Amino acid sequence: MENYINAPAGDFVLPFDVVGAGIRGRLVRLDATSARALSVHALPEAAARVAGEVLALSVLLGTALKLDGRLTAQTKSDGPLDLVAADYYGATEDKPKGVRAYARYDANAELGEKPLFAALAGEGSLAITIEPLRGGQTYQGIVPLSPKGIAVSAETYFEQSEQLPTLIRLAAAPVFHAGAKEPTWRVGGLMLQATPGVARGEDDWDRLAALAGSVEDVELLDTALSAETLLWRLFNQEEVRVQPAEEIAFRCDCSGERIAAVLQSYTEEERSGLADPDGVIRAKCEFCGTVHEIGKATVS
Known part of the structure; x- marks a missing residue:
C-alpha cells in the first residue's frame, strides 16, 4: 500500500483482510490506554486479567462496527468478580476513539494465587450493548458466561446472534x-x-482459524513486535491486506453536569442526605476516579 504507515507499538487496532478468502480480522494492542483504564481500582492479578480482556474485546467489537456511539461489554455473575464493564466510544468531532473499564471484586474472597476464570466469575452472562449516536436503535445481545473465559463467551455471542x-x-x-x-x-x-x-473455499475458514488460533499471549502483548510482523508470522502463506491502524485512547465521558441534572429530580431532603457536612455532594466516577463536586446552588 502506498504511503502506508506502520501501526504504533501500542494503543491501536489494526484492521486486515485475508485476500480472496472472504475473511477479515482485527488486531488490538493497548498499553498506556489500558494502564490508565485499569489503574482506578486495585484488583488481584487474576481479576485484572479478566478486566483487561473485556477491555480488549470492547475495542475489537466497537471498531469492527465503525460505531459512532458507545458499545458496552459487560459481565454479571455470582462469583467474587461479579461485574466487569468496558465502554468503547466512537470518535466525535472533538474526542478520539476511546475506552474505559470498571470491575467489582469481593476482596474477602479466598481463591488462592491463580484461580480459574470459572472460580472468579462463577455463573452469569456476557452482555453486548450497542448504542448508536445518530440513527439506529439500541441493541443488546446476552449469552451465558463460558467457564472457559471471556473469549469463548464472545465467540458464543457471534454464533448465536450473528451466525458468523x-x-x-x-x-x-x-x-x-x-x-x-x-x-x-x-x-x-x-x-x-x-x-x-x-x-x-471449503477449507478456508478452518485453515485460517487454526493459524490465528496459534497466536501466543506474549505475541499479542509484546510492544517490540510490530503488528505487521505478527500478522506475517501467522499468515505468511496467505495474502493479507492491512488497513491504516486506528489509535485508541483512554476516554471517560462522565459529567458533573449530568449528575447535577439527575439530582434536580430529587427532593431537597433527599439531596441533603447525600451531601457531606459542608453541603457539597461528591460523586466519584467508578471508571476514571474523578470526584465531581455538586454544590447546593447547582441543583436548586
Whole structure:
C-alpha cells in the first residue's frame, strides 16, 4: 500500500483482510490506554486479567462496527468478580476513539494465587450493548458466561446472534517498571471473522482459524513486535491486506453536569442526605476516579 504507515507499538487496532478468502480480522494492542483504564481500582492479578480482556474485546467489537456511539461489554455473575464493564466510544468531532473499564471484586474472597476464570466469575452472562449516536436503535445481545473465559463467551455471542464464524483471542498481563510499586497493565486481542455475503473455499475458514488460533499471549502483548510482523508470522502463506491502524485512547465521558441534572429530580431532603457536612455532594466516577463536586446552588 502506498504511503502506508506502520501501526504504533501500542494503543491501536489494526484492521486486515485475508485476500480472496472472504475473511477479515482485527488486531488490538493497548498499553498506556489500558494502564490508565485499569489503574482506578486495585484488583488481584487474576481479576485484572479478566478486566483487561473485556477491555480488549470492547475495542475489537466497537471498531469492527465503525460505531459512532458507545458499545458496552459487560459481565454479571455470582462469583467474587461479579461485574466487569468496558465502554468503547466512537470518535466525535472533538474526542478520539476511546475506552474505559470498571470491575467489582469481593476482596474477602479466598481463591488462592491463580484461580480459574470459572472460580472468579462463577455463573452469569456476557452482555453486548450497542448504542448508536445518530440513527439506529439500541441493541443488546446476552449469552451465558463460558467457564472457559471471556473469549469463548464472545465467540458464543457471534454464533448465536450473528451466525458468523468468529475466532477471538484475548490476553492481558502486568508490566513491571523499575522503581514503581505497582505494575501497569497491557492488553491485546485478535479477532478473525467470516465476511458476510462473501464466498469462501471449503477449507478456508478452518485453515485460517487454526493459524490465528496459534497466536501466543506474549505475541499479542509484546510492544517490540510490530503488528505487521505478527500478522506475517501467522499468515505468511496467505495474502493479507492491512488497513491504516486506528489509535485508541483512554476516554471517560462522565459529567458533573449530568449528575447535577439527575439530582434536580430529587427532593431537597433527599439531596441533603447525600451531601457531606459542608453541603457539597461528591460523586466519584467508578471508571476514571474523578470526584465531581455538586454544590447546593447547582441543583436548586
